[in-house]
Each structure stands twice: as C-alpha cells, then as structure tokens.
Amino acid sequence: MKNYIKSLLVIALTVFASCEDVIDVDVNNAEPRLVIEASLDWEKGTAGNEQTINLSMSTPYFNTGEDTSVSGATVTVTNLNSGAIFNFVDENDGSYTIDNFVPVIGDTYHLEVSYNGENYEATETLMSVSDINSITQSIEGGFDDELLEVNVYFDDPVDEENYYLIRYYEDGDLFPYFEDISDEFVNGNEIHDFFEKDDDEDNGEAAFQPGDVVDIELYGISEQYYNYMRLLIEQYYSGGDPFSSNSALIRGNCINPTNPEQYAFGYFRLTQVNVTSYTFE
The missing domain is CATH 2.60.40 (Immunoglobulin-like)
Structure with a gap:
C-alpha cells in the first residue's frame, strides 16, 4: 500500500511539473539616452x-x-x-x-x-541655504509615538521665496530619505522637519535606536529643481499604492x-x- 501511495505521489508531481509553462514577456526598450x-x-x-x-x-x-x-x-x-x-x-x-x-x-x-x-x-x-539652528530627538512629534525621530530646525529668510531639500541617511540603509520643503506658508519663520523610520524587512531598514547615527544634508535649491524633485519624490513614495496615479516620465x-x-x-x-x-x- 505504501508503495502504491508513493507511486501516486510521483505521478502527481510529474503531471504538475509538466504543466509548468515558461512565459516570455516582451519588454519595450527605448534607445539609450x-x-x-x-x-x-x-x-x-x-x-x-x-x-x-x-x-x-x-x-x-x-x-x-x-x-x-x-x-x-x-x-x-x-x-x-x-x-x-x-x-x-x-x-x-x-x-x-x-x-x-x-x-x-x-x-x-x-x-x-x-x-x-x-x-x-x-x-x-x-x-544659498540657512544654518541649522538645532537638531533634537523625540518620540512624540512623529507619526508613531513609540518610534524615535530626529528633528531639524532652521530659519527661513523673510521677504523672499525659498526652497529646500533635506536628505536623511543611516549607514546600512538601502536608500536615503528625501524631503522637499517650500516656505510658501512659513516665510520668515523657523522651519521644523522630522524623520522617523519603522521596521521594513523589504528594504532591510530598522527603527532608530540609541547609538544610531543619521547623516543629514540641508540644501538650498531653486524653484525649478524643487518642482522636479517634488514629482520624483511623490512618484517614488507612492509606489505600490493602488490609488496612486500612473508614473510618468519626468x-x-x-x-x-x-x-x-x-x-x-x-x-x-x-x-x-x-x-x-x-x-x-
């Protein structure tokens, strides 16, 4: 009886294996640019x-x-x-x-x-870019009150339009995190930005812990570069969202x-x- 069952399993596995089809997908390739x-x-x-x-x-x-x-x-x-x-x-x-x-x-x-x-x-x-006034840490100001976040504070010059890009990166992470900022509604005031991380097995990232070091870069950028980066950031962070619009060439x-x-x-x-x-x- 055992040999009979083994024979049936071998036949079943052979049948299922023979049902696998290799599907070749043609991907359109543009000319190198x-x-x-x-x-x-x-x-x-x-x-x-x-x-x-x-x-x-x-x-x-x-x-x-x-x-x-x-x-x-x-x-x-x-x-x-x-x-x-x-x-x-x-x-x-x-x-x-x-x-x-x-x-x-x-x-x-x-x-x-x-x-x-x-x-x-x-x-x-x-x-140009403003000096950073201070950098602090907290757990109350972010999206999750159980996660550490880093806070960056800097002054925005009054009576002029300014645009900023902030880059956060912890050594070992797969990608840095970018934040684009306009002073449209905060002109002449101190600007506060924060960054926190949650555990993400797909990207190999982990929430901040005591002793972790995060690199911070604050850029002063033009309006046209701000508009360019804003589109890139929106498309990147909306990846996998079923309600997001289709990505477009930027x-x-x-x-x-x-x-x-x-x-x-x-x-x-x-x-x-x-x-x-x-x-x-």
Whole structure:
C-alpha cells in the first residue's frame, strides 16, 4: 500500500511539473539616452572648488551589470555673471572633475556637454541655504509615538521665496530619505522637519535606536529643481499604492537645443548645503 501511495505521489508531481509553462514577456526598450548627473554642491565651511559631474548611458531595466559610463565628452560650466569658464577633466571612468571651480551665491551658471555629435545644455542659479539652528530627538512629534525621530530646525529668510531639500541617511540603509520643503506658508519663520523610520524587512531598514547615527544634508535649491524633485519624490513614495496615479516620465533641465527630441536624462543643479549628523541617545 505504501508503495502504491508513493507511486501516486510521483505521478502527481510529474503531471504538475509538466504543466509548468515558461512565459516570455516582451519588454519595450527605448534607445539609450545620455544621463547627466551634474550636482554642484557647495558644502558650507569649504571652498567648494572641487566638483564632479558624472555621465552615463541609460540601459534597459534588467541590464544591471553593464558598464554604462561615458568617456570622451567635453564638459564645461560657465558663470554667466562673470564670464568665467570652468573646464571639467575627463577621468575616463564616466566622471569629469575640476579643482578650481568658484561658487558664487546668486550667480547663474550654464552647463554644456558635447558627446557623440550632440550638444546638451542646462542653466541654473546657485542658491544659498540657512544654518541649522538645532537638531533634537523625540518620540512624540512623529507619526508613531513609540518610534524615535530626529528633528531639524532652521530659519527661513523673510521677504523672499525659498526652497529646500533635506536628505536623511543611516549607514546600512538601502536608500536615503528625501524631503522637499517650500516656505510658501512659513516665510520668515523657523522651519521644523522630522524623520522617523519603522521596521521594513523589504528594504532591510530598522527603527532608530540609541547609538544610531543619521547623516543629514540641508540644501538650498531653486524653484525649478524643487518642482522636479517634488514629482520624483511623490512618484517614488507612492509606489505600490493602488490609488496612486500612473508614473510618468519626468524630464530634467538638460536640453538638446539642436535636436530637442534627443534630450538627456538627469539634472544640472547648484546648491549650498549644510552637512552634519546626529547620534541618538
């Protein structure tokens, strides 16, 4: 009887295994497009003369192991107020560096990238950022009164429009957390922002505990970059929400003036940034 049951199990497993079909899904792939990562960030307390711009090519979603770095391009940034031209050096690994950049708050800069017969341009203004007044921790001010959160306080200048980006990151987390802020309703006041984490097995993240260190970066950004980041953040954090709208292609400010349809992905930004960290007690 036991042998009979074993035989039935073998037959059943064979039948079910033979019913598995391999389904090939055709995924539409777009033509590769230049990706420009041009974040010229002037950290407070430094000269800001060392800057890096990275160039790569876009790839299909599942081609994660391919080297997409771009060498052989010409990269320059011009200060439109002073006329100063800054030529970035090709390091032959996709990065283009400079050690004599001169950041000037309020000045407008123009990026030009020439690669493979195409020219790409972008224009941005270097924005200032306020000092951070204080950083504290609490458990009452967040979404969950049992979780530790970090609080950041800084003053917003009066009688002017200001936009901010805050980046929080704990070493070991898969991704940083970003927060975009406009002073539309808090102009001239002290701004308070907080960040807390819950346990997330999918991302390997855990709630803050005493002794944890969180890195904090406060950027002063332009209105157009604020609008760009706001869309990116909304799409990213609404992923998996059945009630969210469908994701759409978000274009940066890197245009191709002679061939508009051959624009580049990425963004050219100039910011002043406060860089600090906080250790939970």
